[in-house]
Amino acid sequence: MTIRRLILLALASLLPAAAFAAKVKPPAAVLREATTSLAAVEFAEAGSEGRMVFRRLEKLGGDAEMPELIDLAIPAELRRVVLPSERYLIAYTVFRREAEQIRVARLGAQLLVTPGLEPALLRDTPENRALIAWQPGGDEKAVQARLPELIALLDARDPQQHNFALSEIVLRPQLAEALDGRARKALLRFASRADANANARGRLLQAATVQPEHFGKDGWKAVALDILATTPVRVQDVDGNATLVRFAFELVERDRATVAPEVLERWLTGDNAALAEMALLRLRAQEPAREMPALERALTLSLLPAGTREFLLDHRRRAALAAQ
Structure with a gap:
């Protein structure tokens, strides 16, 4: 199949969803896209910076031609994961989307990183082969x-299996609408x-926040409060933790839940300024008199991350101007 034909097919697949351009696709749908290539591979060599070369062992899907050596742009953390002795299943693309058009990527093929497949690399096992072949029913x-x-x-x-399954549930309306009491308890x-996938947990909290009619309202406040109290504040250390904490904050905001001041204050010492701001605003809503003293205590720390320090200093300046 020609590159032109592939592009036309991919564009056609986007047309029915044109009115929902911002809608995120579930992982099984992404794996079936005309622009996605699937393969069983083994590691060949490191490649240039930010890339890895895999040797194709078996083509599992996709219409694009697949070379024996697949040179991919990859997330940096995979360099600490991939071993020459292991077989992997990968999903990648040689295309990029630009202004609602699909073009061949100038910088070469890249491993997919999409909700439910973050990244699209799994060990080659019968269970994972079944996972990447998974498709929903026809009605x-x-x-x-x-x-x-x-x-x-x-x-x-x-x-990786958690993330795939949870993303399918959250991102397919038919599945979210089918949740019963037993399924909701399992999701809670x-x-x-x-120990579960942080991206999946964050995606679930987001869904619970905006779709209580499907995911239920009971029990989520306790989950959110526990996340705020126990998640390490250096969220950049774990992919997905920043999103998880963000939606925990949004959920307690939705329910106007009271968060212990010491829990809020710990987020002023982390490495994410946006979460520090959410903590300050929640502290202001609960106990306004504690907001600025908490900020000043955070600023006394010698090893406060630079981005957070800059935000807190700016927040202090803005608060001083507002008080004049």
């Missing part, structure tokens, strides 16, 4: 019948697990 009832198997995947050992348990 609403058939799709909803797949919900129990996705819920069961939340107990899998591999966080998953959201409470510190």
Whole structure:
């Protein structure tokens, strides 16, 4: 199939969703896109900075031609993960989207990083092969019948499987609408697990915040408060933690939940200025007199991250101007 034909197919696949341009696709839909290539591979060599070269062992999907050596742009953390002795399943693309058009990427192929596949690299196992081959049913009832198997995947050992399953549930309206009491309890348990995939937990909290009619309202406040109290404040150390904490803050804001002042104050010492701002605003809403003393205490720390210090200093200046 020619590159022109691939581009036309990919563009055609976007047309029905034109009115929902901001909608995020579930991972199984991304894997079936005309622009996605799937392969079983093994590591070949490191490649140039920011890239890895994999040797194709088996083509599993996609219409684009697939070379024997696949040179990919990859997330930096994969350099600490990938081993020559392991077989992997990958999803990648040689295209990029630009101004609602699909073009061949000038900088070469890149490993997909998309909700539910962050990144799109899994060990080559029968379970993971079944995962990347997973497709929903052809109609609403058939799709909803797949919900129990996705819920069961939340107990899998591999966080990559958690993320795929949870993203399918959250990003497919038919599945979110089918949630019953048992499924909601399973989702609450998953959201409470510190060892679960942080991207998946954050995505679930976001859904619970904006869709209480599907995910229920009971129990989420306790989950959010626990996340704020226990998640390490250096969120850049774990992919997804910043998003997880952000939606925990949004959930307590929605429910006007009271957060212990010492919990809010700990977020003024972290490495994410946006979360420090959310903590300050929540502190102001609860106990206005504690806002500025908490800020001053954070500024006394010698190793306060630079971005957070800059934000707090600016916040202090703005507060002083507003008080004049």
